[in-house]
Amino acid sequence: MENLAEKKKAILESTLALVKVNGFHGTPMSMVAKKAGVAAGTIYHYFESKDSLIFELYSYLKQQAIQVVRESQKPDATYQERFFALWFAFYTYYTSNPSVLCFFEQFVNSPYAEKAKSIPSELDELLHAFFEEGINSGQLRPVAPQILSMLAHGNAISLAKVYGIGKLNLATADLELVVQILWDGMSQKTSEINS
Amino acid sequence: MENLAEKKKAILESTLALVKVNGFHGTPMSMVAKKAGVAAGTIYHYFESKDSLIFELYSYLKQQAIQVVRESQKPDATYQERFFALWFAFYTYYTSNPSVLCFFEQFVNSPYAEKAKSIPSELDELLHAFFEEGINSGQLRPVAPQILSMLAHGNAISLAKVYGIGKLNLATADLELVVQILWDGMSQKTSEINS
Amino acid sequence: MENLAEKKKAILESTLALVKVNGFHGTPMSMVAKKAGVAAGTIYHYFESKDSLIFELYSYLKQQAIQVVRESQKPDATYQERFFALWFAFYTYYTSNPSVLCFFEQFVNSPYAEKAKSIPSELDELLHAFFEEGINSGQLRPVAPQILSMLAHGNAISLAKVYGIGKLNLATADLELVVQILWDGMSQKTSEINS
Amino acid sequence: MENLAEKKKAILESTLALVKVNGFHGTPMSMVAKKAGVAAGTIYHYFESKDSLIFELYSYLKQQAIQVVRESQKPDATYQERFFALWFAFYTYYTSNPSVLCFFEQFVNSPYAEKAKSIPSELDELLHAFFEEGINSGQLRPVAPQILSMLAHGNAISLAKVYGIGKLNLATADLELVVQILWDGMSQKTSEINS
DNA sequence: AATGAATGAGATTTCATTCAT
DNA sequence: CATGAATGAAATCTCATTCAT
Incomplete structure (x- = not known):
């Protein structure tokens, strides 16, 4: 648990990069998934919702x-x-x-x-x-x-x-x-x- | 430019108020229309698109x-x-x-x-x-x-x-x-x- | 208001027919829309959600x-x-x-x-x-x-x-x-x- | 047939209980797995598919x-x-x-x-x-x-x-x-x- | 000019199923 | 046998925009 799971981190970092370019609402989950190299559904193993992803990214x-x-x-x-x-x-x-x-x-x-x-x-x-x-x-x-x-x-x-x-x-x-x-x-x- | 048309101004002010509470992507055009007291289609007489509305509000x-x-x-x-x-x-x-x-x-x-x-x-x-x-x-x-x-x-x-x-x-x-x-x-x- | 709007009725009747054949969860909204001859989004003008559609059909x-x-x-x-x-x-x-x-x-x-x-x-x-x-x-x-x-x-x-x-x-x-x-x-x- | 394998029985009983509360389509396999105390994949050792699980439960x-x-x-x-x-x-x-x-x-x-x-x-x-x-x-x-x-x-x-x-x-x-x-x-x- | 019902592309989210461990 | 992370197709639902009235 010390290091965030590889994929979770990839999702967070992808979100960060994409939000800069596209803003919150210009960054669909599918885009995050693609950039993170995971399936769309996978994001929902790590985050309850898009909002929750944003919040966790903020904390992170x-x-x-x-x-x-x-x-x-x-x-x-x-x-x-x-x-x-x-x-x-x-x-x-x-x-x-x-x-x-x-x-x-x-x-x-x-x-x-x-x-x-x-x-x-x-x-x-x-x-x-x-x-x-x-x-x-x-x-x-x-x-x-x-x-x-x-x-x-x-x-x-x-x-x-x-x-x-x-x-x-x-x-x-x-x-x-x-x-x-x-x-x-x-x-x-x-x-x-x-x- | 001195006096914006009544409705145009209402649309701008409504957008302003709603964006504060809901953010850009939490403010659909239908919500703006309702708050401004106009029909959804009316907004498109005054603004080309939602983006254009945002830009004009910024200039305003x-x-x-x-x-x-x-x-x-x-x-x-x-x-x-x-x-x-x-x-x-x-x-x-x-x-x-x-x-x-x-x-x-x-x-x-x-x-x-x-x-x-x-x-x-x-x-x-x-x-x-x-x-x-x-x-x-x-x-x-x-x-x-x-x-x-x-x-x-x-x-x-x-x-x-x-x-x-x-x-x-x-x-x-x-x-x-x-x-x-x-x-x-x-x-x-x-x-x-x-x- | 005496007669339900044409489209609303079409949606209800389509749902009824489809639920018999496919059951609740075998009847996606897209299927209802197609059978009723309306766009998927149109259903949401008349019904808040799929659940709400089912409830209204029941009342009807x-x-x-x-x-x-x-x-x-x-x-x-x-x-x-x-x-x-x-x-x-x-x-x-x-x-x-x-x-x-x-x-x-x-x-x-x-x-x-x-x-x-x-x-x-x-x-x-x-x-x-x-x-x-x-x-x-x-x-x-x-x-x-x-x-x-x-x-x-x-x-x-x-x-x-x-x-x-x-x-x-x-x-x-x-x-x-x-x-x-x-x-x-x-x-x-x-x-x-x-x- | 007399004694169903422990786990198979647990899966069937869990499904039964959950379907009452949530209905067929409100009962995902993951929920069944959780209630039965097994992994999602385990269900597929005992049942070919969700449909097959429902059918077997019916027979049972x-x-x-x-x-x-x-x-x-x-x-x-x-x-x-x-x-x-x-x-x-x-x-x-x-x-x-x-x-x-x-x-x-x-x-x-x-x-x-x-x-x-x-x-x-x-x-x-x-x-x-x-x-x-x-x-x-x-x-x-x-x-x-x-x-x-x-x-x-x-x-x-x-x-x-x-x-x-x-x-x-x-x-x-x-x-x-x-x-x-x-x-x-x-x-x-x-x-x-x-x- | 104004309306608002209708559209349909696209967003979020779910979930049956698989497979490497 | 058992696991559960990962998948991705498909479902629900939203909303910018159009257009007949």
Whole structure:
């Protein structure tokens, strides 16, 4: 059970790839089946319904994202370093996996999200804790952690989208500048200087 | 174009409302017809197809958004004041019209967006010009205007979503703090202080 | 609304004919559509689902049966004459419409019947009243009307089935004998003689 | 044939139970397998197909019914006593095994019955012989044995169904009255009295 | 212009059956 | 013998679109 069954994984990955190109309703189960190399009926051994497949894919990807975020955190780094690492973890994850970003954005803005809201999100809790720590240790302005979390995460997503559009070349220097902007804006130090 | 035919407008507004609740693929034309109080066939007098209806709704809403942004700009205000006004115009528009936000987000992350990309976006141009002005006048850091635009707009959207989730009470003070953070981060002044 | 819409009626009649030959699950909607001369989707304008089609067919046929029974009753006939007329009405209806008999028998023994039980049956009430009258007027033995009703109706059905099997030629004389047997068994007179 | 293999029996009994609740087409093989505690594939070691399973179940139950009827017949009893015993054997069998009654009724009214008609029915022959004996010995009216058989059997089934509906309490006295009605109707004696 | 019944292609889902283990 | 994952044909049902009125 450690590794998802080969076929289940193939189905999830196929769905992810196809939803990016065709959207939810442009991706019939038959198409998923074909791309995954299984029979249409096989999908229903692993997932109760199309909705259930979408939900499980969402959970599956969120776990991946959490993993990525966790791995970015070096315990002996400073808080600011960890903030930068967190931001780049998100950014890199989304730019390397544009279909994941696309899927997430479709999902959270769809009626699916409403139904998934009841499930407590491990990722949200993780981010919440991270920003609370920054506030409590006096390194971040005293703003509600949900807001800071949304700002930082939303910011990484915005940049990843700019990258995805492809019109613009984003050099590492550009990115660092943006994160710096974000950090400067959120950090207590800037706040004090300006006041 | 000033006054859309009554029925056409009813169809657009009905679509908007229904897409928020049901998503694109959960909103059949028959449902739109019923909500708009017209026959199914009537929709096809005003729109070529469902896709065309979606596209026109997108244009229609973008015009609204542009209008809102334009009206927020007082010519005799300082650049920073106009920046704040711009941000609040977006924020207020999205929080007052959650279905618009929801529709936009669904749209831009769907395969529709790909097809709409060719159409030059007046809104994007407007924002681009606004941020270019800030850079040229030395009030904003020299970052690509697309990036600044994405950051500011994305930021307003993020906050509007936090508001939409409803778990959090966002006082005007909170919002001003956030825009301040954003401004501090983007403005040349902060940049100089930190260097 | 007096006459069922042409197409609706065609769908009902086609279903009836096909269920006799193929059974419930041997009669796909596509087959009904073909026989009724309509598109598959059209059925769903008139009926919510296949189950709903079956239920409506059941109601429709029960109304027919009630009509037949009602028409058999001449007000100026004696009770015994009316009993005979009732029995022959059922018998004739079922032998002339073997698919109705077949449908009823499949329906009442299927899980559908369970769901239809809540709906009060006009036919049952009519029969109940008829047999109660016979008991109250002293012409029938004092047995629960439901039982008498079931005996008489079940008896007509049994005979109609014998007819349907076709191995046996049932002359009118045979039938009259059987009804006579039934009447003799149920009537108070015989009861008294034997006691 | 005496002891069916454990598993084969489990499959048959599971099918019987499930068909009562779900009907033929509401009972997939997977459900039978689950209830019987075997794998889906295992069923196909014992039965060629689903149809074959249904047919064998029918035969299996008919053998049971014959057994029950046979055991009810005491050689030293009078004909009338044996008639009563026969009727009660059916009635008791069906009321104690409502799923059997339900299965039989579904089966004989389905397209399965058509295919099973070719197989000579031992039960029919047994009943035929019984009623022929009654006629030949002058105790029953001279009606075709098939008719008498259908009447008596149909009558027991009707009563068992009344019992099954459960709205009515059927005391033994009620039942005896009904059989008496039936006997009075069919017996030569009544016939003579009325003539 | 407006209607809404009708269409039929296509989507989701089921399930009898097979076969490698 | 037994398993149960896998199959894929076929069933139910949806819905964008048309067209006679």
